[in-house]
Amino acid sequence: MATIKDIAERLGISVSTVSKGLNGASDISESLRQEVLDTAVELGYTTKQMRGKVPRKLCIFVENMEYETPEQFGYDIILGFRQRAARENYEVTVIPASPSLQSTEKYDTYMLKNGFVGAFLLGFALQDEWMTQFHSTAIPTVLFDNNIKKNHTVSYIGTDSFEGIDDAIEHLASLGHRRIGLINGSRDSFICEQRRQAYIDSMSARNLPFSEDTMPYGYFVPEAASPHVGNLLSMGITAILCGNDLIASGAIEECTLRGLRVPEDISIIGFDDIPLAANLKPSLTTIRQDRIELGKCGFFTLHSLINHVSISRTLLRPELIVRNSTGPIHP
Amino acid sequence: MATIKDIAERLGISVSTVSKGLNGASDISESLRQEVLDTAVELGYTTKQMRGKVPRKLCIFVENMEYETPEQFGYDIILGFRQRAARENYEVTVIPASPSLQSTEKYDTYMLKNGFVGAFLLGFALQDEWMTQFHSTAIPTVLFDNNIKKNHTVSYIGTDSFEGIDDAIEHLASLGHRRIGLINGSRDSFICEQRRQAYIDSMSARNLPFSEDTMPYGYFVPEAASPHVGNLLSMGITAILCGNDLIASGAIEECTLRGLRVPEDISIIGFDDIPLAANLKPSLTTIRQDRIELGKCGFFTLHSLINHVSISRTLLRPELIVRNSTGPIHP
Numbered sequence: 001m002a003t004i005k006d007i008a009e010r011l012g013i014s015v016s017t018v019s020k021g022l023n024g025a026s027d028i029s030e031s032l033r034q035e036v037l038d039t040a041v042e043l044g045y046t047t048k049q050m051r052g053k054v055p056r057k058l059c060i061f062v063e064n065m066e067y068e069t070p071e072q073f074g075y076d077i078i079l080g081f082r083q084r085a086a087r088e089n090y091e092v093t094v095i096p097a098s099p100s101l102q103s104t105e106k107y108d109t110y111m112l113k114n115g116f117v118g119a120f121l122l123g124f125a126l127q128d129e130w131m132t133q134f135h136s137t138a139i140p141t142v143l144f145d146n147n148i149k150k151n152h153t154v155s156y157i158g159t160d161s162f163e164g165i166d167d168a169i170e171h172l173a174s175l176g177h178r179r180i181g182l183i184n185g186s187r188d189s190f191i192c193e194q195r196r197q198a199y200i201d202s203m204s205a206r207n208l209p210f211s212e213d214t215m216p217y218g219y220f221v222p223e224a225a226s227p228h229v230g231n232l233l234s235m236g237i238t239a240i241l242c243g244n245d246l247i248a249s250g251a252i253e254e255c256t257l258r259g260l261r262v263p264e265d266i267s268i269i270g271f272d273d274i275p276l277a278a279n280l281k282p283s284l285t286t287i288r289q290d291r292i293e294l295g296k297c298g299f300f301t302l303h304s305l306i307n308h309v310s311i312s313r314t315l316l317r318p319e320l321i322v323r324n325s326t327g328p329i330h331p
Numbered sequence: 332m333a334t335i336k337d338i339a340e341r342l343g344i345s346v347s348t349v350s351k352g353l354n355g356a357s358d359i360s361e362s363l364r365q366e367v368l369d370t371a372v373e374l375g376y377t378t379k380q381m382r383g384k385v386p387r388k389l390c391i392f393v394e395n396m397e398y399e400t401p402e403q404f405g406y407d408i409i410l411g412f413r414q415r416a417a418r419e420n421y422e423v424t425v426i427p428a429s430p431s432l433q434s435t436e437k438y439d440t441y442m443l444k445n446g447f448v449g450a451f452l453l454g455f456a457l458q459d460e461w462m463t464q465f466h467s468t469a470i471p472t473v474l475f476d477n478n479i480k481k482n483h484t485v486s487y488i489g490t491d492s493f494e495g496i497d498d499a500i501e502h503l504a505s506l507g508h509r510r511i512g513l514i515n516g517s518r519d520s521f522i523c524e525q526r527r528q529a530y531i532d533s534m535s536a537r538n539l540p541f542s543e544d545t546m547p548y549g550y551f552v553p554e555a556a557s558p559h560v561g562n563l564l565s566m567g568i569t570a571i572l573c574g575n576d577l578i579a580s581g582a583i584e585e586c587t588l589r590g591l592r593v594p595e596d597i598s599i600i601g602f603d604d605i606p607l608a609a610n611l612k613p614s615l616t617t618i619r620q621d622r623i624e625l626g627k628c629g630f631f632t633l634h635s636l637i638n639h640v641s642i643s644r645t646l647l648r649p650e651l652i653v654r655n656s657t658g659p660i661h662p
Contacts, residue, residue, distance in 0.1 A: 150494055152648050160643045163481055293640050300631070309624050310648040312491045317483050317641040 065123030080295025164318030185243030222250030396454030411626025495649030516574030553581030594658030
């Protein structure tokens with residue numbers, strides 16, 4: 001359990017200032033007070049005052065996504081969500097939603113039985129058992145990267161894949177690349193369908209060649225790259241977009257094993273900008289998702305649904321981070 | 332200028348309770364206090380305390396949209412926006428953005444010169460002069476019903492037209508209608524393009540017949556209906572979707588003039604659910620947009636942009652309100 005001293009050290013301020021922030025004293029700024037509270041939430045510190053209230057309970061279900069450490073994709077999303085939730089006096093529980101949990105208990109039953117008033121769901125695949133139940137649930141539910149039509153208590157939040165993929169292809173085209181491949185994530189994923197369509201749209205709009213073979217599906221792990229890299233290279237591909245940064249790291253490794261230099265011989269782009277991306281050799285050009293903000297927007301949207309405001313979707317803008325894994329096409 | 336008594340009368344509570352709400356007393360509930368403050372904003376009442384702070388300035392530009400009275404489309408959008416803005420200590424100015432204003436002054440120049448830190452824009456048409464400037468503005472800007480790609484300081488908010496149109500066509504199809512027309516709003520409008528595409532998608536998905544002639548463009552006024560109604564009827568159309576409630580009111584009038592009964596001979600559906608809709612004869616089935624919530628979401632999104640959170644779009648869900656202007660197809 002964290003102490004006041006931990007918070008003070010993290011923020012580089014005095015223990016007495018932290019104490020003022022936690023106790024709502026009037027002689028520190030509102031923004032500093034909020035930073036103290038956000039850090040308290042992050043470190044797991046609670047005051048008697050915070051514990052004294054009766055919070056409403058929310059949960060975050062996670063499936064197919066790593067989130068335990070700051071290096072992992074889901075960590076910041078959950079952190080951003082929890083920070084905002086704490087401000088509104090919600091208590092948040094993170095629950096792995098394994099297929100066996102989903103098959104033993106219906107979603108609504110689980111929520112009601114455990115007293116949760118709303119849920120944020122991360123990493124669900126199209127074939128997950130609960131997915132069909134979201135069409136008819138009456139419980140406020142926000143899905144990251146999944147879209148359920150016409151149910152007024154369910155929302156979709158995510159990053160605009162169409163803009164992200166288009167930014168990446170525009171960047172590669174400006175470097176002279178015409179033969180661009182996409183090693184996608186899982187076939188069983190709404191967001192991968194979106195990115196595939198975005199790739200088709202952007203390649204078509206620039207009269208660049210593509211086919212079923214230039215956009216294979218894989219999975220969100222480094223090992224997913226190698227089976228496809230050889231195939232794409234044999235088709236004359238000079239640049240590869242990847243479904244996430246992990247796949248991109250695998251693609252760089254596979255190219256290196258084959259004696260190719262990145263970016264001199266082949267350019268590679270990731271998706272997400274997890275901490276790994278900046279530390280790869282070469283550092284990875286990638287399409288950034290702001291995961292802290294995704295978490296905050298996830299909370300805002302869920303809070304809106306709980307208050308009977310039916311938001312259908314909220315999309316954040318991606319940002320192309322250009323590093324050293326992309327360069328001009330090999331002459 | 333409104334008085335405390337006006338607020339008390341509007342809410343049906345005592346003057347002393349209003350006073351407590353305005354002065355932040357601790358012995359009234361937070362929700363009642365917020366209601367008092369929201370009503371104060373609506374009626375234009377300000378306390379010395381409210382006036383004492385130095386607010387940041389926002390503006391709402393309105394073009395091609397009526398907003399002066401509660402019966403008009405823009406009124407509630409602006410009200411919802413202003414209520415939320417007041418909570419965060421912003422001052423809001425509503426400015427008609429005529430073509431002449433747009434041609435005499437660039438958008439950024441106008442904003443900077445007048446000290447506005449952000450803007451919410453209602454009713455802009457695709458050919459409005461400022462629209463091209465939004466691609467490169469660096470000023471936080473939220474557009475209602477208009478989408479600007481790739482600019483991180485500009486957001487789009489609106490209602491999901493695809494779900495709304497699909498709900499309406501599903502409703503008509505369930506009543507046996509197959510020949511369904513769309514009298515759209517203006518040709519020069521992003522949202523009308525969306526609704527046209529939504530109509531095409533929904534008709535196609537149900538194998539219902541449509542052509543260029545069944546989806547004419549008009550304008551957002553009652554008079555726009557009459558030139559198209561005769562044409563649609565001659566094609567055997569038995570139900571008409573309209574681009575807004577005003578067009579629908581004109582369509583009902585034109586059908587009545589032609590001796591047709593609504594809904595016995597022809598079904599008619601509007602869009603928006605402005606107060607007029609429930610009072611038409613017959614009362615109008617329509618696709619509801621929650622305009623207060625649109626205003627609130629507009630503010631939330633603008634506030635996010637000002638705080639460097641780049642939301643690309645936020646869409647609310649529409650709701651089909653079934654009244655008496657739709658019925659089973661004439662046998």
